[in-house]
Amino acid sequence: MEFKNIVFNAARDGKLRRLKLFLDHRPKEEVKLIVSLRTNGATPLLIAARNGYLNVLEYLIDKCNADIEQVGTVNFDGESIEAAPPIWCAAAAGHLTCVKSLITHGANVNSKTKTNSTPLRAACFDGHIEIVKYLVEYGADIEIANRHGHTCLMISAYKKHLNIADFLITNGAQVNRKSFKGNTALHDCAESGSLEIMKLLLMNGAIMDVDSYGMTPLKAAALSGHTPIVELITSLRLCTQLEAIEALELLGATFVDKKHDILTALTLWRKALNLRNLSDNCPIFKLMSEPNIAYDKAVEFTTVEQLDELAIDPDLMRMQSLLIRERILGPSHPDTSYYIRYRGAVYADSGNYDRCIQLWIYALDMQQKIFDALNTMTQSSLLSFVELFSLMMSKSISTVRFSDLFSVLRRAIYELEASAGRVGALNDHDLTNYNRTINIVLSFLGLLCRLKPLITVKQDLQLKTETYRLVKLNPRGKNGSSLLHMVCNVGETSFALFPFYEMPVIDICGLLLQVGHPVDVIDSAGNTPLHISASAKHNNPTQFMTLLENGAHLDYSNTTGKVALDLVPTDSTNLYQLSRLKYITLQCLCAQTINKNRIPFKGRVGLKSLEEFIQNH
Known part of the structure; x- marks a missing residue:
């Protein structure tokens, strides 16, 4: 370990x-082995x-025979790049x-990282034009x-x-090539505000x-707030x-939500309204949606009059931006639900939780209609609800x-269903x-258990009915953990999603057991949950x-042959003083006797459930 660190630090x-003093006198095979070792994923040659x-x-290549194509993990701007040559x-x-030396020594000019990034792409990313030219000269594939x-x-x-863009185009780069999500270089210009590169691309045959x-470069520029690019595309009548x-x-909506510039937004919306009414004989009407809560x-x-009224109410302006974004982008675009959630978060920060919840539920419904279950964006919305409700309760x-709270629980269970x-x-x-998602659902159950002192008999029945629906799904987490295992496992790696106070574990256990969750389920x-506890x-x-009072078997053995009490720490045994016979039935004693005397029972007791019972003892 010490010699590896010496070589790595010297590199x-x-x-x-220092490298030569340490390596020159060693056998070649030993040196080659040493310089192939990794520290934090990187070899001396990579460093x-x-x-x-x-x-x-x-020196590492010529004298130490280091593999010129060896790959490893390196760090750039806080990001780990894997399998980088x-x-x-x-x-x-x-x-x-x-770069020149490596190519002279025979390095593959088109070698790739784990994400399929080439040396040429790496040089393009940070603007190393001379390296770009050299790599292309020596055969780098620009496509x-x-x-x-x-x-x-x-x-x-x-x-x-x-x-670099000019050089690549001169050397035959395809200006209209699409990524896997359909964007072109024009989209990238629009998102970043690269006006001059956009002009260059258009001059070289790039098309909208x-x-x-369904995003055009024009819409992408508007969403990113790049007014000059919007003006260029519209002035050239490329739309x-x-x-x-x-x-x-859209540009006006961006000025409201991203740049917090209401006056500019009003100017842009007024200009758009004028264009809609440019022809009195054939105005371009908006497709209006039904008002929603x-x-x-x-x-x-x-109308202009309605627009003027917005100027005196910033909150109405913000609602306009959400309406506009949903109408133009549609619910499937990530920005639509993102800005609804963003606006809700702003309301929550100001203490207006009702408005936040209304917006977030609307965004969550939008996501669940469009995305498949377990989508990361939907999960992010559910997590935000956990934090919001627990924050509210802490106050x-x-x-x-x-x-x-119950309505969001139902939506979370739907993800599992x-x-x-x-x-x-x-x-x-x-x-x-x-x-x-299982952890999130359990967190909502915990929040609802906190709320129990305030709920009605009807609401309590609703909660139990929904919990029963969850239990019937029998979702299993890591290592085959059931819902009850996870509740007993709080504080380890399960569902400690309460950011402000302790999870009501006993209450959740009780709720699950009341609706019929098996108490002796195994992972x-x-x-069993008793082992975990x-x-x-x-x-x-x-x-x-x-768990014991709800029928858990004290004498169930796990795969190592241990019962729950075998796992109790020796310094805590006094806390578990109990009459074992009180919790061991005659049926348990019979099962123990069968196992102790190794009496064959499989296929002879008639019921599979009874076989499992004996097996667990």
Whole structure:
């Protein structure tokens, strides 16, 4: 370990003399092995290339036989780049002499990282024009895209590197190529505000097209607030009259929500209104939606007089921006629900929780209609509700209405219900989201248990009915944990989502057991909730007794043959003083006797459930 650190630190600091003193006298095979070792995922050669130490890099290649194509993990701007080869590191960091040396030594000019990024793309990202030219001269393929389908031209446009974009186009870059989500280099210009590159692309045959969200570069520029690009596209008449109008309306919404500039927004909306009414014989009308409570029954302006009235009420202006964005972008665009949630958060910060909840539920419904179950955006909305309701309760429990909290619980359970039939086929990402959604649902149950002193008999029945629906789904988390396992496991890695105070574990246990959750359900290690409750990590005698009083078997064994009391820490055994016979039935004693005497029972007792009972003893 010590010699590895010596070599790594010498490469990191560019100390060639120290490297030579340590390595020159060693056998070649040993040296080659040493320089292939990794520290924090990187080899000495990668670090030398990353930091631009040409003398160290060439010594490692020429004298130490370091593999010129070895890959590892390096850090750029706080981001870990995996499977990066030395030439990528040198190109990304702007070290031209190292790039030249590596190519001279035979490095693959088109080698890729884990995300399919090439050295050329790395150089384009940070604007290293001389490296870009050199790599292309030595065979770099300018059309290799990363894992998202983004090309070198696209990243140059997004990062506003005009000289690189010009060079790439001169060397044949495809100006109308699309990423996997359908965006082109024009979209990237529009999002970043690269006016000069947009002019360059248009001069070289770039055309306006839509991405997978139906977004044109014009709409993308309006959403990002880049007025000069909106003006360029509309002045060149690269769009229809309606597209120009909607771009101005979107731009106004952006000035309201992102730039907090209401006066400019009014100016833009007035201009859009004038364009709508430009022809008295054939005005371009808005497609108006029905007023809804989430927007406080607001409707879009259609006249100059209505627009003037907005100027005296900033809150009405904000509702207009939400209405405009939903009408033009549609509910499927991420920005639509994002800004609804953003506006709700602003209300919550000012203490107007009712308006926040109305907007957030509207956004959540929008997401659940459009996205498949377990979508990350939907999960983010549900998590926000957990934080909001727990914050409200930490201030005053009476501020939370049962109807609001219960309605969000039902929507969270829907996520589990909608994915129940495909849990076994979920990929790692969706499986993680599935487990998190279970945790979110349990957090809502905890919040509702906190609210129990204030709810009516009818509401209590509603809660139990919905909890029964959840229990019937039998969702399982990591290691086969049931809902009851997870509740007993709070404080470990399960669902500690209460940001302001302790989870009411006993109350949730009681609720689950009341609606019929099996008390002796086992996880993949054969542990019952009683095992979890007794273990050293949790050691909760009150919870332990709650489970026992609800029928948990004290003598159930896990896969290692241990019963729950075997897991109690020795310094806590006095807390578990109980009469074991009180909780062990004659049936339990019979099962123990069968196992102790190794009496064959499988296929002979008649019932599978009885076989499982004996097996668990």
